Amino acid sequence: MDPVHTAFALVFDPYVLVVILASAFYGLFIGAIPGLTATMATALLVPVTFFMPPIPAVAAIVTATAMAIFSGDIPGALMRIPGTPASAAYADEAYAMTKKGQAELVLGAGLVFSVIGGLIGTTILVFAAPSLAEVALKFSSFEYFWLVVLGLTCAIFIASDNLAKGFASLTLGLLVATVGMENPAAYPRYTFDRPELAGGITLIPMLVGLFAVSEILRFAVSTAPTLKLEQDRFGSIFRGQWKLLKQYPMATVRGSLLGTAVGALPGAGADIAAWISYAVSKKFSKTPEKFGTGHVEGIVESGAANNSALSGAWIPALVFGIPGDSITAIAIGVLYLKNMNPGPTIFMENPQNIYAVFIVFFIAQLLMLPLGWIAIKTYKQVLKVPRNVLMPLILLFCTVGAFAINNSVFDIGVMLAFGVLGWLLEANRFPVAPVILGAVLGHMLEENFITSMIKADGNVWSFFERPIAGTLGVVTLLVWMVPIVLRLSRKGRVAHG
Amino acid sequence: MTVRVNDVVSGVLVGALGIAALTIAQSFPEIPGEPGPALFPRLAGAGLLVVAVALVLGGWGGRNAAPWVEWPEWFSHPRCFAAVVVIVAGLAITALYVETLGFFICAPLLVGALLVALSVRVAVAIPVALIATAVVHAIFYSGLRVALPWGLFERFAW
Amino acid sequence: MASVFPRFLAALFALAALAISPAFADGVFPQRPIKLVVPWGAGGGTDAIARTLGLLIERDLGKPVNVMNITGGSGVMGHQTVAMAAPDGYTIGLITAEITMMHHQGLTKLSGDSYTTLGLVNIDPAAVQVRADSPYKTIQDLVAAIKANPGKLKASGTARGGSWHLSLYGMLKAMGVDPLTVPWVPSMSNNAALLDLVAGGVDIVAGSHPEARALIDAGKVRSLAIMDDEPSKLFPKVPTLKSATGTHWESGVFRGIAAPKGLPKAVEERLAAAVKTAYESPEFKQFMDSRGFGRVWRDPKAFADHMAKVDAESGALMKSTGLVK
Structure with missing residues (x-):
């Protein structure tokens, strides 16, 4: 029998199908709960996959992460509490749409465009993995440095009306990233002799604090009536999606391609893909002024991007055993454990196994449509629970989530501190999202800058000497210069005219 | 605010x-x-x-x-003030003492106190807090093997 | 309504009192589940070894062994959790080579002496890797190039002052080359360093064979020598440092099971026996071979000696190369 048939037989086995279904529900559940992320979903699955044959083990991880990244959108849209960092980029936008009474449209868009992004990303993974992985292998610290600078530039594009406050939040995030000894010099900075701080401030408790705990605090002191979803008007989430696809075909494709590319670069993942996509979407939109007021365009693009990034991350993972993100880092361990050693040989020895994995990818994406629909319907029911009962329960989940990432009670304290900080920032109209972006990219920025300087013996021009780095560098500088030049010339024209 | x-x-x-x-x-x-x-x-x-x-x-x-x-208006609202104190103090106490006291003491106290502070009736708050604790423990400790601390109940650990 | 809360509190206190009261029976160890602390994240190599061992120890002891990843502080938190736990045998840990280095860097007061050793199960020797298309075909080529152009070739493999950093500097020192003529480019993981090697960012990566395996198999990376007296199981054709250059220098990372100091003798012996049984099981052998990890056994005494030896070497190297004051 040829490998493709064998692969189908491997996947369409009752045991494997049950595992896929179970991990789908598990992923939806974890992703939808604030404080529990797709990475955590994978980490917690490892002990379970220990007892499984290779195909179901990998299938469980693939399915659970895809579902978790999508379902992170749900609490983001309905409660302004993003379920995963990948949803943080556009949680404000989605919530603004819910407030305008467009909850079903934004949730439907999150679902449908996640599926489309995932399918495109998977198709690229299946047909172009080896050649794309070769490109990813050309990225050294010089190239990553420019990529990170581009990513940080995004924060400026999506900054709120007040540039100074947006910049303050971003810088605060960058400062947070310097805490600990995981810097190139391995010197403990701002640790105040606490061993807990030596590893730096963990992103997840920080995110949960900034978004979820601050939201709970806001709820606790609000005297205004809470937002009520009009249950009767909560129509079909699929209505209007076809129209969106026809309206934003470019955004969909661009988001999916960008997501796959960013995902395929080791070190960047779904989180960064969502941020960059959202900024790109605003940049190229015909109506950038609508962004931030409850406009679906950015959600279409970045929703597609974060799911396609998941598939993209598997490209270097399968071809070279190099993780594209924290999820595939865990998955590679499982692949080795199951004797499916990543590397070019994975496509030659036992090709039925790798084909089976690809089939699982497609099944997971398609399964997202019905299961995502169920998840959204269920979540709507959850929201019928009075908020004053729901919020304490969310707080409990947040606490357990913050604890579980490192098994550390210190992280509960981190969550609390950032919860209060987020609350204060928000009340004084400082945007919260750039803090996260700064903290995520700060490490990469410093590491890639310092290591590049060591490699080049301090020669700054080395950032432009390699072909890809030079191109990225010039693009970055253009992105900075063009708006300034345009503004100056416009001003000049006004003055002369 | x-x-x-x-x-x-x-x-x-x-x-x-x-x-x-x-x-x-x-x-x-x-x-x-x-x-x-x-x-x-x-x-x-x-x-x-x-x-x-x-x-x-x-x-x-x-x-x-x-x-x-600008001092917020909730400073003069005892209910709001209490809720903020419960969230901040509750999380601080959990962070500091959950390893000694255990999840089975801290979790119901945190949830229960916040429910009461958010004006949920005590008769509802207590069962909700206890059930939530049991469910979360079952999911995370038994299901996902997260090592939630046992604290005082160490010898009953399963 | 108001009367419910005091009653609830009373019930809680009654339960607490029951919990604090002396043990109901002092039977044979173990009476309840055992925690196996891993100082590194879920899904990594160390975690996989711990989980496999955990299952096998569980089978021997007849009580659940729950693996607990405590990842804070670059390994400090997990190691600290094991050392500071109650010495009752219900908390054990998988400790790694970092324990011999962190105290030199002033990150913790703990060292190998802070534990009751139960058995070392793995050593992965360091090896020297270069790009497959680099002009260096042998370790001699590489060393000659380093001597010819001091400071030009850059090396990577782990964080500054990490174990692979020390392995490489120790090797250069043993060969009579000034280690500081090879600037170290810090990296967050060996994987990241290998990627940078392939992308042309650095020239040398020090690390283990299991870590470099995928890229060696893919024909992107060449391993020049292994810092051990025996060739590795994964790549037996890669010469040992001694056979290639005559220089004797062994260095690598290790993993072993340990418990807090002050364990009751009976508990210590029971646990050490369980670790040994787990190590000798066919399942463990099969697992270690499939991942390419070096299966090496040191009994509790030899494990402690090994840590003391590595500790002294690391300390001396770090001081002489200016990594610590």
């Missing part, structure tokens, strides 16, 4: 953080041949100072429009 301050005040606070970051970074060592661990903290500190100046200058013009410090 919480404490609201004039941009001049928030600028001063941001500036103070920047100065603190810069001061501490003075003690970071230099490494020959490398930019050293002090570079990025200094950049971040300097960035905060620049922003602080912008905020102060921007806020100075509108200083009469907004009061220096």
Whole structure:
């Protein structure tokens, strides 16, 4: 029998199908709960996959992460509490749409465009993995440095009306990233002799604090009536999606391609893909002024991007055993454990196994449509629970989530501190999202800058000497210069005219 | 809403953080041949100072429009005040003592106290807190093998 | 309504009192589940070894062994959790080579002496890797190039002062080359360093064979020598440092099971026996071979000696190369 048939037989086995279904529900559940992320979903699955044959083990991880990244959108849209960092980029936008009474449209868009992004990303993974992985292998610290600078530039594009406050939040995030000894010099900075701080401030408790705990605090002191979803008007989430696809075909494709590319670069993942996509979407939109007021365009693009990034991350993972993100880092361990050693040989020895994995990818994406629909319907029911009962329960989940990432009670304290900080920032109209972006990219920025300087013996021009780095560098500088030049010339024209 | 301050005040606070970051970074060592661990903290500190100046200058013009410090209305609402205290103190107590007391004491107390503070009836709050604790423990400890601390109940651990 | 809360509190206190009261029976160890602390994240190599061992120890002891990843502080938190736990045998940990280095860097006061050793199960020797298309075909080529152009070739493999950093500097020192003529480019993981090697960012990566395996198999990376007296199982054709250059220098990372100091003798012996049984099981052998990890056994005494030896070497190297004051 040829490998493709064998692969189908491997996947369409009752045991494997049950595992896929179970991990789908598990992923939806974890992703939808604030404080529990797709990475955590994978980490917690490892002990379970220990007892499984290779195909179901990998299938469980693939399915659970895809579902978790999508379902992170749900609490983001309905409660302004993003379920995963990948949803943080556009949680404000989605919530603004819910407030305008467009909850079903934004949730439907999150679902449908996640599926489309995932399918495109998977198709690229299946047909172009080896050649794309070769490109990813050309990225050294010089190239990553420019990529990170581009990513940080995004924060400026999506900054709120007040540039100074947006910049303050971003810088605060960058400062947070310097805490600990995981810097190139391995010197403990701002640790105040606490061993807990030596590893730096963990992103997840920080995110949960900034978004979820601050939201709970806001709820606790609000005297205004809470937002009520009009249950009767909560129509079909699929209505209007076809129209969106026809309206934003470019955004969909661009988001999916960008997501796959960013995902395929080791070190960047779904989180960064969502941020960059959202900024790109605003940049190229015909109506950038609508962004931030409850406009679906950015959600279409970045929703597609974060799911396609998941598939993209598997490209270097399968071809070279190099993780594209924290999820595939865990998955590679499982692949080795199951004797499916990543590397070019994975496509030659036992090709039925790798084909089976690809089939699982497609099944997971398609399964997202019905299961995502169920998840959204269920979540709507959850929201019928009075908020004053729901919020304490969310707080409990947040606490357990913050604890579980490192098994550390210190992280509960981190969550609390950032919860209060987020609350204060928000009340004084400082945007919260750039803090996260700064903290995520700060490490990469410093590491890639310092290591590049060591490699080049301090020669700054080395950032432009390699072909890809030079191109990225010039693009970055253009992105900075063009708006300034345009503004100056416009001003000049006004003055002369 | 919480404490609201004039941009001049928030600028001063941001500036103070920047100065603190810069001061501490003075003690970071230099490494020959490398930019050293002090570079990025200094950049971040300097960035905060620049922003602080912008905020102060921007806020100075509108200083009469907004009061220096605006105390939130919930300060005079006992219910709201209690809820904030429960969230902050509850999480702090959980962080400090959950390893000694155990999840089975801290979790129902945190959830139960917040429910009561958010004016849920006690007769509802207690069963909800207990059931939530049991369900979360079952999912995370038994299902996902997260090592939730047993604390006082160590010898009953399963 | 108001009367419910005091009653609830009373019930809680009664339960607490029951919990604090002396043990109901002092039977044979173990009476309840055992925690196996891993100082590194879920899904990594160390975690996989711990989980496999955990299952096998569980089978021997007849009580659940729950693996607990405590990842804070670059390994400090997990190691600290094991050392500071109650010495009752219900908390054990998988400790790694970092324990011999962190105290030199002033990150913790703990060292190998802070534990009751139960058995070392793995050593992965360091090896020297270069790009497959680099001009260096042998370790001699590489060393000659380093001597010819001091400071030009850059090396990577782990964080500054990490174990692979020390392995490489120790090797250079043993060969009579000034280690500081090879600037170290810090990296967050060996994987990241290998990627940078392939992308042309650095010239040398020190690390283990299991870590470099995928890229060696893919024909992107060449391993020049292994810092051990025996060739590795994964790549037996890669010469040992001694056979290639005559220089004797062994270095690598290790993993072993340990418990807090002050364990009751009976508990210590029971646990050490369980670790040994787990190590000798066919399942463990099969697992270690499939991942390419070096299966090496040191009994509790030899494990402690090994840590003391590595500790002294690391300390001396770090001081002489200016990594610590």
